[in-house]
Amino acid sequence: MQIPEGEYRVGTDDDYYVRTNVWSAPGCHGAACGAILHVKDGKLVDIEGDESNPITNGRLCIKCLGIPEYQYHPDRILYPMKRDPKDRGKNTWERITWDEAYDLIEENYYKVREKSGTNNAVLTLGGTGREATMFYPVISFADFRSANVAAPISGDSCYGPRCMIASYMFGTGYPEVDSGMFFNKKYDDPRFERSEYMIIWGSNPLVSNPAGYFGHQIIDMMKMGTKIIVVDPQITWLGSRAEYVLQLRPGTDAALALGMLNVIINEDLYDHDFVEKWCYGFDELSERVSEYPVERVEEITQVPAELIRKAARAYATADGTGRNCSIFMGVAMEMQVDCVSDIQAVLSLIAICGNLDVPGGNVVGPRASFTGAWRYEQIKWVSEEDKKGRIGEEREPIERNALSNVQSDAILPELELPDDERTVRMIWFNSCNALVCMPAEPQRWIEACKKMDFNVVQDLFLTPTAMALCDLFLPVATFPEHDGIVQIHYGRHTPYLGAEVKALDYGETKSDLQVTFELGKRLNPEAWAQFETIEDFMDDQIAPTGLTFDELRHEGILSFDGWNYKKYETGEMRADGQVGFDTITGMVELYSMHFEQWCGEPLPKHEPSPFSEEANPEMAAKYPIILTTGGRKWTQFHSEWHQVESMRQIDPWPVLTINPETAAEYGLSEKDWAEVYNDTGKARLKVHVSTVIKPGMVHATHGWWFPEQDGEAPNYFGAFKSNINTLLPNDSIGRMYKGAPYKSNLCNIRRVRSLDED
Amino acid sequence: MSRNALLINYQYCSGCHSCEFACRNHLGLSKEQWGIKLTEVEPFEVEPGVWNWDYVPVPTKLCDQCLERVQAGEKPSCVKHCQSFCMEYGPVADMAARAEELGDKTALFIL
Ligand code: SF4
Ligand code: SF4
Numbered sequence: 001m002q003i004p005e006g007e008y009r010v011g012t013d014d015d016y017y018v019r020t021n022v023w024s025a026p027g028c029h030g031a032a033c034g035a036i037l038h039v040k041d042g043k044l045v046d047i048e049g050d051e052s053n054p055i056t057n058g059r060l061c062i063k064c065l066g067i068p069e070y071q072y073h074p075d076r077i078l079y080p081m082k083r084d085p086k087d088r089g090k091n092t093w094e095r096i097t098w099d100e101a102y103d104l105i106e107e108n109y110y111k112v113r114e115k116s117g118t119n120n121a122v123l124t125l126g127g128t129g130r131e132a133t134m135f136y137p138v139i140s141f142a143d144f145r146s147a148n149v150a151a152p153i154s155g156d157s158c159y160g161p162r163c164m165i166a167s168y169m170f171g172t173g174y175p176e177v178d179s180g181m182f183f184n185k186k187y188d189d190p191r192f193e194r195s196e197y198m199i200i201w202g203s204n205p206l207v208s209n210p211a212g213y214f215g216h217q218i219i220d221m222m223k224m225g226t227k228i229i230v231v232d233p234q235i236t237w238l239g240s241r242a243e244y245v246l247q248l249r250p251g252t253d254a255a256l257a258l259g260m261l262n263v264i265i266n267e268d269l270y271d272h273d274f275v276e277k278w279c280y281g282f283d284e285l286s287e288r289v290s291e292y293p294v295e296r297v298e299e300i301t302q303v304p305a306e307l308i309r310k311a312a313r314a315y316a317t318a319d320g321t322g323r324n325c326s327i328f329m330g331v332a333m334e335m336q337v338d339c340v341s342d343i344q345a346v347l348s349l350i351a352i353c354g355n356l357d358v359p360g361g362n363v364v365g366p367r368a369s370f371t372g373a374w375r376y377e378q379i380k381w382v383s384e385e386d387k388k389g390r391i392g393e394e395r396e397p398i399e400r401n402a403l404s405n406v407q408s409d410a411i412l413p414e415l416e417l418p419d420d421e422r423t424v425r426m427i428w429f430n431s432c433n434a435l436v437c438m439p440a441e442p443q444r445w446i447e448a449c450k451k452m453d454f455n456v457v458q459d460l461f462l463t464p465t466a467m468a469l470c471d472l473f474l475p476v477a478t479f480p481e482h483d484g485i486v487q488i489h490y491g492r493h494t495p496y497l498g499a500e501v502k503a504l505d506y507g508e509t510k511s512d513l514q515v516t517f518e519l520g521k522r523l524n525p526e527a528w529a530q531f532e533t534i535e536d537f538m539d540d541q542i543a544p545t546g547l548t549f550d551e552l553r554h555e556g557i558l559s560f561d562g563w564n565y566k567k568y569e570t571g572e573m574r575a576d577g578q579v580g581f582d583t584i585t586g587m588v589e590l591y592s593m594h595f596e597q598w599c600g601e602p603l604p605k606h607e608p609s610p611f612s613e614e615a616n617p618e619m620a621a622k623y624p625i626i627l628t629t630g631g632r633k634w635t636q637f638h639s640e641w642h643q644v645e646s647m648r649q650i651d652p653w654p655v656l657t658i659n660p661e662t663a664a665e666y667g668l669s670e671k672d673w674a675e676v677y678n679d680t681g682k683a684r685l686k687v688h689v690s691t692v693i694k695p696g697m698v699h700a701t702h703g704w705w706f707p708e709q710d711g712e713a714p715n716y717f718g719a720f721k722s723n724i725n726t727l728l729p730n731d732s733i734g735r736m737y738k739g740a741p742y743k744s745n746l747c748n749i750r751r752v753r754s755l756d757e758d
Numbered sequence: 759m760s761r762n763a764l765l766i767n768y769q770y771c772s773g774c775h776s777c778e779f780a781c782r783n784h785l786g787l788s789k790e791q792w793g794i795k796l797t798e799v800e801p802f803e804v805e806p807g808v809w810n811w812d813y814v815p816v817p818t819k820l821c822d823q824c825l826e827r828v829q830a831g832e833k834p835s836c837v838k839h840c841q842s843f844c845m846e847y848g849p850v851a852d853m854a855a856r857a858e859e860l861g862d863k864t865a866l867f868i869l
Contacts, residue, residue, distance in 0.1 A: 001832075235811070
C-alpha cells in the first residue's frame with residue numbers, strides 16, 4: 001500500500017489508509033519510522049511500513065507491527081478514573097469525565113500549594129522515550145509553575161548527560177553517527193560518505209533505536225562496507241559481525257577510551273590540523289592520557305592491550321582509506337559512575353581524530369531546536385524564589401543542567417521527610433512507571449510516594465505505579481489516536497521532522513500535548529493564550545520550516561536537505577555567525593573550565609564503581625559477582641508490553657544471562673530460577689546460560705512486572721519480584737552528580753524453585 | 759509455471775522478528791501458527807575474538823507467497839518489513855543468481 005505524494009489519507013469514510021510517522025505511545029524514541037495505518041469500520045485493522053519514508057523505507061519493528069494487539073488489549077484503560085486516596089493499592093477505580101478529572105487536579109493543586117506555600121509542592125516525574133519527554137517539563141513549568149521536575153533515574157543516567165557534555169565541549173547537540181541524514185537522497189547524495197569503521201560503544205542499537213536513531217541504518221552502512229568495532233561486556237549479535245570486539249569489564253569504559261587516546265596520541269595518529277586549529281587543552285589531555293598506558297588499561301578493563309591498540313589505530317586511521325570513522329554511544333556510558341569521564345573521553349576521541357562533523361564521522365546540529373528547546377524555555381513561568389527552592393538546587397543549579405531537571409537522587413530524601421518539613425505533596429507521573437523502571441531503590445520510593453496527599457498518573461495500562469500510588473488515572477492516546485510532531489533525537493539533533501497523523505478515536509484517550517495544553521488553559525492561561533487549539537500550537541512550533549502542521553501532514557516527513565559538514569568552518573555553529581565552536585574558547589574544549597569549576601576535574605579520568613573489588617573489597621568478598629543490567633529486548637520498551645501475548649511468547653520471563661562456568665559453580669542450569677541479591681535488594685529471574693558473557697558476572701533484564709498477576713496490594717502485579725533496580729542504592733553516583741552504576745553493581749546468586757517458591 | 763524462492767542473506771539477519779509479525783498480520787494467524795518462523799544458531803566462539811551467531815527465518819506450510827500482494831505489484835510482507843532488508847523473493851533462477859552474488863551466509867527456500 002502506498003499513499004500518493006502530497007496526501008496523507010486515501011479510501012472511503014469507513015475503509016481508509018492513513019500515513020503517519022511514529023512516535024508514541026507505546027514508548028519509543030521517536031525515530032520517525034514511516035507507517036501506513038489501515039482503519040476499517042472505525043477500527044485499526046492493520047499496519048504496514050511506508051516505503052516513501054526516507055529513514056525506514058518500509059521497514060518496521062515488531063512494536064509497530066504489533067500495535068493493533070496493544071491498542072485493543074482488553075486491559076487498556078480508555079477513560080479517566082479516580083480512586084479514593086484511602087484505597088491506594090485496591091482496585092476500586094471509578095470512571096469519571098475529563099472535566100471531573102481536571103476539577104480534581106485543580107482542587108488538589110490549590111490545596112497542596114497552599115499547604116506548602118509554593119508551586120514546588122507539585123513534583124512531575126517523566127518516563128523515558130515517549131512523547132511525554134517533550135511535555136512533562138512543560139506541565140511542571142508552564143502549567144503548575146513548579147521547578148520540581150525530573151526523569152527519576154539515579155545519576156540522571158539517561159540521555160541528558162551526553163547532551164550536557166556535548167553542549168559544553170562542542171557547543172552543539174548530540175553528536176550522532178553520520179547516516180546521510182543531512183540530505184534528501186541520504187546515502188545516495190554524493191556528499192555523503194560511509195564510515196570506514198563504526199564503534200558501537202555500550203549499545204545494542206538494532207534493538208533499542210536509541211534516542212531517535214533507527215538502528216538498522218547501521219546494517220545499511222555495513223552493506224556498503226562499514227566495518228564494526230563493538231565495545232561491550234557481552235557479545236551482541238553485532239559483535240558476531242564485528243572486526244574487533246572489546247569485551248570490557250563493566251564500568252571501565254572511561255579507562256578504555258583513555259587507553260585508546262593514549263595509543264592515538266603517542267603513536268601520533270591524531271589529526272594535527274584539527275587539533276591545532278580547533279581544540280583547546282590538547283596538552284593537558286595528552287598529559288592525562290599518559291597515566292593510561294595500554295598495559296595498565298588492560299589490567300583495569302580486561303581487554304587485551306593488543307586489541308586496544310588495533311581498535312585505536314583502526315578508528316584513528318581508517319586503514320588509510322581516507323574515510324572517516326564514527327562512534328555510536330549507548331546509554332551504558334551514562335549508567336556508570338564514570339559517566340562524565342567516559343563521555344568526555346569518547347567525545348575527545350571523536351574530536352582529536354578529526355571525526356567531528358565530517359562525512360562518515362559524528363555529525364552535529366544545534367544544541368536544541370523546535371519543541372526540544374521550547375520545553376525548557378518554559379522555566380520562565382517559574383518564579384525566581386521557586387527556582388532557588390527546588391529540590392537539589394544546591395547540587396546542581398538550574399542554569400547548569402542542559403535539561404533543567406532537578407538532580408534525581410535528591411528527590412527520594414525530600415519525599416521521605418516528615419509532612420511538616422516536606423515541600424512536595426503531590427506527584428504527577430507522566431508515562432512513568434517508577435516502581436518498576438528508572439529509580440534506584442524503588443522499595444523506598446513506594447513508601448515515600450505513599451505519603452503524598454494526591455498523585456496523578458498518565459498511562460495506557462494500570463501499572464504497579466498506578467495501582468500502588470495514584471488517585472487519578474488519565475488515559476494516554478496511542479500514536480494512531482493522535483496528531484503530533486516527531487522530532488528525532490528530541491530536538492537535540494533533528495534533521496527530520498515528521499507529522500504524526502491521527503487515524504482514529506478510541507475511548508476518551510488524550511495525547512500528552514492535549515493534556516498539557518488543556519491543563520495549562522485552566523491553571524496558567526497566560527502561558528497558552530496565543531493558541532486556540534493544539535494545532536495552532538504545532539503550527540507555531542514548526543513555523544521556522546515555513547510549513548503549517550497541515551502542510552507537514554501532507555508532506556509526511558520533512559528532511560532539511562543540505563545541512564553542511566564542518567559547520568565550524570562556515571560560522572553555522574555559533575550564534576554570532578563567527579567560525580569556530582559555540583563554547584567560551586570558541587574551540588572544542590578537551591579541557592573543560594566549566595567542569596573544573598564545578599567538580600575540580602577538567603579532564604576525563606577513570607574511577608572504579610563504588611561497588612567493585614577495587615573500591616569496596618569487603619562488599620566484593622560478600623557479593624563476588626559483577627551485576628550489569630538494562631540490556632534491551634525486541635519485545636519490550638523498558639516496562640511496557642508485558643501484557644501483550646505475542647511479545648510474552650518471545651520473552652516470557654525476566655532473564656539472567658550467566659557464563660556456563662559460573663552457572664556450574666552456583667549449581668544453575670538453563671531455565672532455572674535464580675535469585676540475585678545484595679544488601680540492598682533482590683530479584684528473581686530465569687537463567688540463560690551462555691558464553692556471550694564472561695565468567696564472574698551476570699546480566700539481568702530490567703523493567704519487569706507481571707500484568708497477569710494480582711494487581712492489588714501487596715503484590716502490585718509482582719512489581720517487586722523481579723525488580724533489578726532494588727539492588728541499586730540511591731545516590732551512589734558519579735562526579736557532577738552524573739552517572740549511576742546500573743551497569744556495574746555487585747551481587748550474589750542462589751538457585752530458587754520459582755518466582756515465588758524458595 | 760516456474761517456482762519461486764525466498765532468499766535470506768542471513769549475514770545481515772539480526773533476529774528482529776519483523777518477518778514473523780508481518781507475516782502473521784498478513785495471514786491473520788493465531789498465536790499458535792506461523793507463516794515464517796525465526797530459527798537461531800546460538801552464539802559460540804569460533805576462535806578467540808571471532809563469534810558465530812546466526813538467525814534464519816524459515817517459511818512454513820502456511821506461506822502463501824503473499825500471492826495477492828505480489829499480484830498487485832507489491833513485495834511479500836516479510837520482505838517489505840525486514841528491518842535488515844536481507845530477504846528477497848522471486849523466480850528460483852533469479853534468486854539463485856542473486857545468492858551467488860551475495861555469497862557467504864545466504865540461504866534459499868524454494869516455495
Ligand atoms: S511470503 Fe508472505 S506468507 Fe510467505 S512468509 Fe513472507 S509474509 Fe508470510
Ligand atoms: S525481519 Fe529480516 S532481519 Fe528481522 S528476523 Fe526476519 S529476516 Fe531477520
